[in-house]
Amino acid sequence: MSSGKSARNxxxxxxxxxxxxxxxxxxxxxxxxxxxVLFLGLVITAARFTSYKNQTLDAxxxxxxxxxxxxFATEAGQTVTYADGEVTQNxxxxxxxxxxxxxxxxxxxxxxxxxxxxxxxxxxxxxSQGRQLSNILSELSEPPTESDHTNKEEAAKLHRAGQSLxxxxxxxxxxxxxxxxxx
Amino acid sequence: MKKIFGLALGIIASLGGFVDIGDLVFTAQAGAKFxxxxxxxxxxxxxxxxxxxxxxxxxxxxxxxxVFDIIRTExxxxxxxxxxxxxxxxxxxxxxxxxxxxxxxxxxxxxxPYRLLIPVAALGLIAIIxxxxxxxxxxxxxxxxxxxxxxxxxxxxxxxGAPHDALRLMPHGIQGEDILTYAYFAVGLIAATLMPYEVxxxxxxxxxxxxxxxxxxxxxxxxxxxxxxxxxxxxxxIAASAHYFYKQGITPxxxxxxxxxxxxxxxxxxxxxxxxxxxFSIGGSAVETAFAGAYNLSQxxxxxxxxxxxxxxxPRFTWSWLIILFAAAAIIMTGLDPVALTExxxxxxxxxxxxxxxxxxxxxxxxxxxxxxxxxxLANTLGTAYFIIICLVATAAIPLLFLTNRGQ
Numbered sequence: 001m002s003s004g005k006s007a008r009n010x011x012x013x014x015x016x017x018x019x020x021x022x023x024x025x026x027x028x029x030x031x032x033x034x035x036x037v038l039f040l041g042l043v044i045t046a047a048r049f050t051s052y053k054n055q056t057l058d059a060x061x062x063x064x065x066x067x068x069x070x071x072f073a074t075e076a077g078q079t080v081t082y083a084d085g086e087v088t089q090n091x092x093x094x095x096x097x098x099x100x101x102x103x104x105x106x107x108x109x110x111x112x113x114x115x116x117x118x119x120x121x122x123x124x125x126x127x128s129q130g131r132q133l134s135n136i137l138s139e140l141s142e143p144p145t146e147s148d149h150t151n152k153e154e155a156a157k158l159h160r161a162g163q164s165l166x167x168x169x170x171x172x173x174x175x176x177x178x179x180x181x182x183x
Numbered sequence: 184m185k186k187i188f189g190l191a192l193g194i195i196a197s198l199g200g201f202v203d204i205g206d207l208v209f210t211a212q213a214g215a216k217f218x219x220x221x222x223x224x225x226x227x228x229x230x231x232x233x234x235x236x237x238x239x240x241x242x243x244x245x246x247x248x249x250v251f252d253i254i255r256t257e258x259x260x261x262x263x264x265x266x267x268x269x270x271x272x273x274x275x276x277x278x279x280x281x282x283x284x285x286x287x288x289x290x291x292x293x294x295x296p297y298r299l300l301i302p303v304a305a306l307g308l309i310a311i312i313x314x315x316x317x318x319x320x321x322x323x324x325x326x327x328x329x330x331x332x333x334x335x336x337x338x339x340x341x342x343x344g345a346p347h348d349a350l351r352l353m354p355h356g357i358q359g360e361d362i363l364t365y366a367y368f369a370v371g372l373i374a375a376t377l378m379p380y381e382v383x384x385x386x387x388x389x390x391x392x393x394x395x396x397x398x399x400x401x402x403x404x405x406x407x408x409x410x411x412x413x414x415x416x417x418x419x420x421i422a423a424s425a426h427y428f429y430k431q432g433i434t435p436x437x438x439x440x441x442x443x444x445x446x447x448x449x450x451x452x453x454x455x456x457x458x459x460x461x462x463f464s465i466g467g468s469a470v471e472t473a474f475a476g477a478y479n480l481s482q483x484x485x486x487x488x489x490x491x492x493x494x495x496x497x498p499r500f501t502w503s504w505l506i507i508l509f510a511a512a513a514i515i516m517t518g519l520d521p522v523a524l525t526e527x528x529x530x531x532x533x534x535x536x537x538x539x540x541x542x543x544x545x546x547x548x549x550x551x552x553x554x555x556x557x558x559x560x561l562a563n564t565l566g567t568a569y570f571i572i573i574c575l576v577a578t579a580a581i582p583l584l585f586l587t588n589r590g591q
Binding site for chain 1: 263290432443
């Protein structure tokens with residue numbers, strides 16, 4: 001019996017050789033504190049998520065969304081400008097894909113929240129133009145087909161996309177200024 | 184001559200890991216939003232990491248003690264455990280963000296799906312750590328991470344075309360909510376430069392490389408010039424970003440946006456050099472965070488540790504860094520955005536900063552422990568001043584994160 005107890009003690013020494021927790025009681029203390037912190041973190045995260053989901057968009061939030069979309073359109077436009085040998089094809093396709101995800105996130109942020117009545121029109125514009133931007137990026141992230149690659153279609157596609165991106169960027173910037181005046 | 188050459192290589196090697204995904208995110212966004220006016224925050228953070236890096240290396244060389252050796256003996260047990268647990272949570276989150284960053288760059292380079300590249304990145308890092316000796320690991324990432332200097336060269340090349348507003352060294356015309364955003368980026372830049380894993384890795388690396396009292400001056404030069412070279416690379420990103428993104432009205436929210444600043448100056452070559460520099464610098468940081476976590480745990484628990492030992496002699500240490508890398512890869516596989524994760528990791532790391540830096544200062548000024556290599560008056564004054572700055576940054580970071588919605 002006593003040899004069993006001493007074997008357990010020596011096992012405990014091996015397993016808990018560090019300063020803290022040294023024994024079962026201290027280990028339970030750590031577990032309780034960890035659970036309490038996790039619970040608190042979960043409650044705070046849930047509360048923040050709920051308030052984020054239920055927030056009513058004001059001019060400031062819409063302005064931020066429009067500014068983000070303008071920035072994405074400019075960035076995509078730059079990548080298209082550099083497409084002619086300045087950036088690798090892999091980079092252009094992969095980056096357009098990443099930008100598309102960001103645009104989708106921004107658009108769904110605007111579409112899934114309440115908007116103040118006087119800002120409905122601006123929100124609608126952000127949503128529709130954001131969708132256009134997303135479609136252009138989706139097209140840009142598609143690898144060119146063999147025929148695209150060998151004829152001028154790919155260059156024409158990029159040229160069209162570049163022009164549309166330029167228009168969208170101007171439009172988002174105009175919207176941004178309108179919303180700034182609303183603030 | 185051979186010694187100078189070795190020192191120069193050591194300095195270049197220390198670049199790998201200094202500019203991590205957190206630095207890349209904060210510096211590119213800071214330059215795009217506020218031009219040069221946040222360079223002071225980078226300089227402030229760099230001087231801090233030089234001072235504390237030097238102290239931690241000196242303590243390792245003279246007293247043969249790492250950060251967690253000191254924490255284990257100096258802190259009350261509960262506080263020591265809390266520091267170890269919190270620092271390792273931050274290490275794992277940072278490592279996850281770094282692995283995500285490596286996967287993003289591989290995705291941009293190869294076009295293969297990002298999710299597929301996460302395990303590839305993790306396994307690649309494990310293979311490098313497993314097969315290379317410790318001294319070579321640091322060198323591989325350091326030498327290949329030197330490509331980041333392309334941003335500094337791009338900034339010099341594009342300086343004349345930069346918008347005048349972006350070149351102001353002090354903030355100008357910032358008002359209202361922008362003041363909070365400015366403060367968030369200042370705190371973020373200081374925190375990203377002073378990430379605690381850097382001193383965990385640096386002091387343990389000193390033990391790994393068998394530093395002795397005679398290496399104290401090499402440690403001083405390495406910490407000052409090594410972190411300095413890293414800071415120049417980071418300053419280059421701020422400047423290139425200020426010249427290019429500020430003018431275009433682009434706020435870089437993706438890791439893949441940052442190399443565009445080099446494209447404007449050097450075209451496809453600039454893009455490739457920038458991406459390779461980012462790949463190895465972020466990869467180096469992933470290795471450092473995984474090692475830092477394993478060092479902390481092993482030193483706290485009193486296990487035998489060190490990559491210079493064969494894995495069979497240090498099984499718990501080896502399992503620790505392997506588990507950290509696998510856990511980090513699993514976290515990022517869930518679909519978390521590495522850029523958002525790194526911002527949270529950087530900001531939350533400030534909580535653990537005072538607990539990490541205090542024992543270094545205490546040990547470095549302890550005459551009984553350090554003998555003739557104890558802190559001088561200048562090191563004590565700067566160390567104390569920086570400890571106050573670190574506490575202030577720690578107090579401000581989390582409220583600013585929520586008030587500014589991550590600087591948006």
